[in-house]
Amino acid sequence: MSKLLAVGTVAFDAIETPFGKTDKILGGSGTFVGLAAAQFGVHTGVVSVVGGDFPKEYLEMMNSKGINTDGVEIVENGKTFFWSGKYHNDMNSRDTLVTELNVLADFTPVVPESFKDADIVMLGNLHPSTQMSVLDQMNQKPKLAILDTMNFWMDSALEDLHKVLKRIDVITINDEEARQLSGEYSLVNAAKKIHEMGPKYVVIKKGEHGALLFNNGKMFFAPALPLAEVFDPTGAGDTFAGGFAGYLAKTEDISFENLKNAIIYGSNLASFCVEKFGTQRMEELSGDEVKERLGAFKELTQFDIKLS
């Protein structure tokens, strides 16, 4: 089993959806990636930063799931990154109400010695030069480096983004961002252009419309499981990425065929994430539930047409 290093935010979220609202609860991309990867029992280390206001219980909960938090710096006199948002009725769009960077503003990730040999590195959505600094700290090039990014960095740090793209294997990005980065409307053409920027694998996330995996002309698609109720979409994208990375770390197989499976595992875990507020559903999720829903994914997508 491979080691997984996940760099991202560990944060407070306050969320409002048509179903209710929360006070400050546990959130952050590093948290969701870690909890998703924990489903595979992989050795995951999270690199992040929190303030002195961050409850020890949250870190203890993560540790209890097998997540190593040695790389989570605690700035005692600082405040934890805080995001607050409100989802609209359709759950596909949201307004950001508050973004307080706090300790994240000066975040310089330090990779713990014990994770400098991680086989798989998941670079969460941070400044491209911060992502680069993590790669620079590794003992050797990881077997698979996965990068998440967003339009904000395309607008504000495109040159740095292009630099780090040359050094990673997989990019995860949403459809609008893929279009922005490539200047192509068709996702097939967008993926082709993004391949040329560096990543051999391009994962395009389409939210409720599923996710596409591209690898130099090969394509795979995983739908999102249609659900009767989406309670809170926060963290679904990070859970998807964490499931993807965690499955690959567990299976130690980075062939295209196995990346297909990883995409399905990611979609599967994301379908749980949205069922409750914040990390709640992921904290309580059992292996049996995961397996049962994988069965639903097979029913949803597998068919029997002979081509002979």
Added chain:
Amino acid sequence: MSKLLAVGTVAFDAIETPFGKTDKILGGSGTFVGLAAAQFGVHTGVVSVVGGDFPKEYLEMMNSKGINTDGVEIVENGKTFFWSGKYHNDMNSRDTLVTELNVLADFTPVVPESFKDADIVMLGNLHPSTQMSVLDQMNQKPKLAILDTMNFWMDSALEDLHKVLKRIDVITINDEEARQLSGEYSLVNAAKKIHEMGPKYVVIKKGEHGALLFNNGKMFFAPALPLAEVFDPTGAGDTFAGGFAGYLAKTEDISFENLKNAIIYGSNLASFCVEKFGTQRMEELSGDEVKERLGAFKELTQFDIKLS
């Protein structure tokens, strides 16, 4: 092999896309359904109406594909239904420029004697009472009655729509229309409500985001094949429906498992339809091309996760 009866429009379209524009060319839901079903060599009869201005060559082309046009009434002193539209850059939205109902305004479909025993009936997007009149003309209840409809009829003839829904087996509808008809945002809940209105099978078309098939708690999803270029989306939905119905007519198996395959065949044919203006691609499409692309669909969707 079963007989397929398709009721719909046979029409002139004039189309403008970012790739170019056409004069009046052959279009209409009945035409696209017939051409798609022709791929399976089924005995398809189209019921429709055209004016004296409709070129005989178009009917001869349809006949040459094995489509029976005895049910296409020709109103010599009338003009053929004409639609003109312009697609936006994203190809997902369009403006209707012209709609001239012409002979369609007084259309009363007459099912030819030789198709009154059709096993599968595809009721194209027409007034619900017109759709009902077709069912009334059949010698017996068909094995499978498929109905296409749209928001226009929900706004203007909801009561009639509910009446005909009680008599059909499959409804094909797009996502927004499913939400409007059911009053539910979640497509899972929408399908449940629509089941209660009559149809045991609910097919929800999501355009470039694929199609969902629901059958009382069971679900199946077929993606649209991601394409480098969508040239003209006109007729894709009807081609999907025609492929679906044609495959079922050919295989004479209306189990849920086989409906899955039919959805894939429908998506497959729709992926060709959009590659050229109007009916052009469907007219020239070969069986080998269809089979090759089915292989691409399998690559796109099939994975190998063992659940034991």
